[in-house]
Amino acid sequence: MSPDEKHSNKNYNNGYFGNGHPLNGYRGEPNRGRSEAQDPDEIDLKRLFYTLWNNKWIIIASVVLCSVLAGVVAYSVTPIYRSEGSMLIKDSGNKLSSMGGDNGLASMLSSTYGIGMGSTIANELQILQSRNLSMEMADSMMQLQVMRNGRQFPVLFTEYPDDSTMVEQDVIAKRLRDSFSFSRSDREADLVTVAFESPSPLEAAFAVNLSMDIYSDLSTRQNRLAANAAVEFLENERTRIEDRLNTVEQRLREFMNREQLVQVDAQTEKLIERMAEMESRRQEARVKLVAVTSAIEQYEERLNSIKPGLAGQYADAIGPNMTRLQYQLAELEIEKMQLLANNPGLQNQETPTGKLAELNDKITFYRDRIEELTGNLVEQSDQYLGFLGSADGNVAETITELNRKLIELKIEQQQYQSQVEVLDEQLAEQRAFFDNLPDNMIELARLKRDVTINEELYLTVSKQFAEMSLWEQTQFGLGRPVDDGFIPEDPVQPNKKLYVLVGFILGGILSVGYIFVREAFNTKIDSIEKLKEYELPLLSVIPSFDKFVEEHHDGKDTVTLNGQEVSTSLVSLLMSDSAEAESFRRLQSNIIFANPDKDLKTILVTSSRQGEGKTTVASNLAIVMAEAGYKVAMVDADLRRPRIHKQFGLNWSPGVFDVVFEGATVQEALKPTLLDNLHVLPAGQEPPNAAALTQSSAFMGMIDELKETFDYVIIDTPPFGIITDASALIRKTDGVIAVARFNQTNEPELEHLLENLDQVHAHVLGTVLTDFNYKQTRDYRYNFYYHRDMYEDYAKYDYKGTR
Template sequence: MPELPYPTVTDRTSPGAPYRGEEPFYYGDQDGLDLRALLDILLRGKWIILATMLALAVPVVLYSIVSPSKYRAYSILLVDKTDTDLADVLPEQVPTAFWRQERNLSNELLVLDQSTELAESVARRLMEAGRVPGTERPLSILNDDDPATPLTVEEVAFRLQKEYINSSMETGGADAIRVNAVSTDPAEAALIANAFSEAFADLTQDQSRSSASASREFLEDQVETQNERLREADAAVEDYMLQEGAVALQEETTRLVDQIATLDARRDQASVNLQTKRAELAALQGELARLEGQLGDRLSSNLDGQLVTVREQIQQLRGELETFYSQNPALRTNPNPPANIARLRSELQRAESEQDRIARALSEQSLASSTGPNDQASGFSRAAELRSQISAARVAVRGLEAEVRQVGARLGQYEGELSSVPEQSIELAQLERDRRAAETLYGALEQNLQQARVAEQSQLGYARVIRPAFPPTRAFSPLRVRNTVLALLCGLVFGGLLAIGRVKLDHRIHTPDDLGKLGFPVIGTVPSTDTLVKEEYGGAEAAEVNGRMVDTHVVSLLNPMATASESYRALRTNIQFSRPDVVVQTILVTSANPGEGKSVTSSNLAVVFAQAGRRVLLVDSDLRRPTVHKKLGIPREPGLVQELFTDDEINPDALDRLADDLYVLPAGSIAPNPSELIGSRRMRDLIEDMRSKFDIIIFDAPPILAATDAVLLSTQCDATLVIARAGETKDFELQSAMTALADVGTKPSGLVLNAFDVRQAYGYRYKYAYRYGSSYGYGSSKVTEA
């Protein structure tokens, strides 16, 4: 409740002096919100807090129940390749320090998350499998809304990248990548993670085997060619020997043939090796040319900067949308939002599409220009390695060319010597030489092919799976218990804030501290009697007492041992000591507005004064809307109006007696001018007459803000009580009433907080435990006779 300044009230004895009231009984914390006040606010707003908690928790619980369980499986890839020095391969215009950065796995992560080639390779494997191994359940990633049109490889690959797969770097500084797969089936999650890891390892292996594969393919072609040549040579020797009858060569001719065959085979082998090296050299030069072109594109490309810019734009757009969604959550799922929301959604969609395009282009560049785990310089490391291999291949080519020339020269020398032998021997020797050369070359090529195959298989790539994925035993989403607890906590906090905001904006009086913060004296507090009436009288409005139907809220008469009756007795004591220098004989009871309990309070107060042995007169001075006669079950006439229109002294014996020493003067007939009657000289004389015949006179006056009667009558009374009803009376209305009394010089004895529910205010249940304790009382809890 907002604090208001003290009202300015003029004291009777000190005109113009500011009035702050008598010392109040209960004061709140004037400096700020203390713990008790906070707990009081939360207790008062418990239904708001509970409703907020339920409003947040119920949708979260329902969502958690309806959402399928998701499982996460992961495999770990070890990425290991030694970098080479980049100084010899960097272009002269690029500073070396630009590339000397710490090793990281950003390129490999980008390839795993964005490479279309890799995703399609995994998609093909999953489509071939079709079902989860071991369980034979269909793969959920292959489910299609339209069974008539099966999914394509591209569609499955897109699903993989968007919904099922993501990668991250392992912690601890190791060059390792964790490949995470998510699915509603734990076995499927493990299958996808393993498929992705194996496909990536195969991809790196294919890159490492590129040059070795070129040599192996060339040697396979040469082995097949030489094998055919050997078969033809064998057939030629056999045919010639059968046709010419040649069976053997002379010893010298045999030696020359052997020498020529050996040299011929050596020359052919050297020629094959030369062609192999040339093929390998061409493959290396082609790869280097491709790599240098891609590296040049990478150096001149600004895709990295574009990706950063697009991501910042996406974050900004999402932030703006979330601001609108937080103000109106219904906009989040509205298919036809306002124009500004639709524009933001459209811009966000275009930005996300642009991000995917740039990321894919960047992944393809990274995949093409890097062979290592490493960093942005891995492509230059590969270029340095290729240049080193090209240099070695060129040296080998020159050596093989020299060997071919040398062997050719010696072969010409031996062929000259062979020309001196007989013609038949020469022909046979030539055929034998070709056969032996083909045989020798075939054996050498076969051996080289086996070595090339071994070399190719030995290239394992720079990434390998060191931990395969296993089906998880527990779902990671949704976390139903955690979500429910968080929703309840958020509801508690949000509901608490709503409750605090509601109380801070609430101008109603709820506790005695609220009156104390306004600077008004609190002379008494009366608890609510609704529960008592409901429990003891079944909620009836009246109960019979000595033949009269008395309002059940007049508890001091019906049940003197009730807790509320004790509150009225405490109020009686406080009134008697409110003015030590004056004997309080006339008491005015009023309120700011109707319905705040002034008539009930005046009736109960009259009863407890009478119970104390005082001769009490209760006067219903509310000539506009009198209610005392209804509450006490007596006739309305004759009453105060009749007394004001006569000059006779008041006769106590002619008044209604509700109990011993308790006399009641009702309002009487309807008066056309209540204010004039209340302010008349006859009223003053009547009050003086009442003083002489009664110990206590209690006036039930109209509300202050409804009529001036109470203000006029307050100048003729010893004590003025203003009734405030807890939960209904507003602070500014009460302040206006107090100001109206101060304007005529009335100094109220204090305020009475009526219908105060002690259970709704933290701390008061302990302060009033004795006074309002349910076990407190003497004798019977009910009194049916006065």
């Protein structure tokens, strides 16, 4: 039986130990580049998935670690408790209106002070967040200092919980403002939610309740303060008028008793009634003027508290035109009053005519003109607001409302001033009438006038004072607590579940990012797919020998076989039916049958650098070829670091050096091995110039002589990626095998080797991947489970049990 027949009778198709696919279309052309079959911009989702799957333990470890760290951080952070309460912010109503006030004082106070007319939630939210309220809260908490459990309020700590020294009031106030949140519960409701966050649940509940109490108290004080100036003025006026009335009445009685005069004529009596009415109107205008002036001061103070000087910038818009219009309107209203006083019947007319209709039309015209100018002034002030900077949100709304109210009050103030001035002029004209009466009648008329006027004034002021005093005392704060702050049981921060979730996600992101970055910069041949990307065929994948050596040879480097000490890396010799030996048979099969038309006599094995297993590949390839019946000579051309003689347990000399330079014959240098068909030609003595030896004609002649004697000559050379000793030999060799080691050889190194081989026009048969560990492979088409199953199936395969 011929060697070819012997080889063909062996079954090499049971299991996968080669490249896993036929050498499609390979003709031995020296194409060294990578395959461009796959679009580099195309995303291979399957590859992406298996890349992550192959690194699942890194992802799991990172996720677990980050989740644990996040949990540790969550449990080490000081917990924050949140308490909430709610209160209804709504106007308490205009008590003056309910008391039946008919003199316009109620509407005047409501429109002047904005109390009794409601207040926008936006304004009240600003008050709740104001520095004034927080300072009052800080003062209250500093006075109490400890909570009901006997511990100090955390907000008072210099540094909670390490330093319990109390900080300054302004610092506490700022902390309170930062920890509070006020929000409208619903756009349609006047309900405000008050929330406070604190390391202490007791402090959180206490602060919520304290803020609502202080706000209600502050609002009450502000509401009552609004009428304080008017009440004080009315009280003084009532006392003054009462004293003057008593004096005038006493003088009238004395005069009447002395002069025996008890009555004035009808015209004088009418004049006295008109003057009394005008004095009453004048007194009412003065009261309103005092109230408006007080309100203006308060609004200016609120505006200036937002920005100093802001009130003056807004209110200066009132010009002389408005003053003149107010004065003329006051004259028309006095003229109308006198007309009605002289003609009482006109008051009952449903449709005024004549002079009264004319006066009504003029009054309406002036009022419309004043309203138009007021609207223009307010619009101009709103436009001015746009130049203040980034005043936005509730602050801008508050400024706009205060500004509008201030302008309206300024106009109203001028109106009352004009009324007082016109009434003073009219009263001066009426008083001149008395100069034409007899002396005794003048005195009597004057005394009666004074008594009537002071009686009317006293009644008016007394009524106003009573209403105002009652109204002042019945004013309360706008805020009414609905839900008190509760003591929270569970903290709102940190959210432990959220922390762990973030740690989980962060762990996944970091691990996946690390994997992708590592993959992007990973240039090691760590998968079969990477080696298949080169257009050269992958001749065989040689598994790692570690397990084989450990199980069968206790991890030793050498073992004695038939009295000869051989290397345990010669797995094809030591255990020919192993999976490792089968991978070398696959290499032999692919070399021989992939090149049926080419006479391959010399096969050279090289690598990109040392330690990649080229000598082991060459030795085991020679063994399986010899077992197949071929006569094989193995030449150790790695003259710098020879190892073949050690692997087979042979003498190193005579060898190649002795044949080329010392005159020894090839037959003398060849060493027999444990296999009859396999002979080894060791390196021999160390040459002074290894490159010169391998490029010499004598060396080439030695190879030619071996080719004539043996079927195959397997040549082990230095790593061609770094040593060029074998350049000339490579050109004359029939085929070259490039060896790469799994998870050690770098892609740039392999590419450099293939480029060098291409430069010398070498006929590269293909590549071999050594020391393959299927548990560490990053293959995704043939992943861990595929390789494991294939190797296990081979181990279970029993040739002997079939017969």
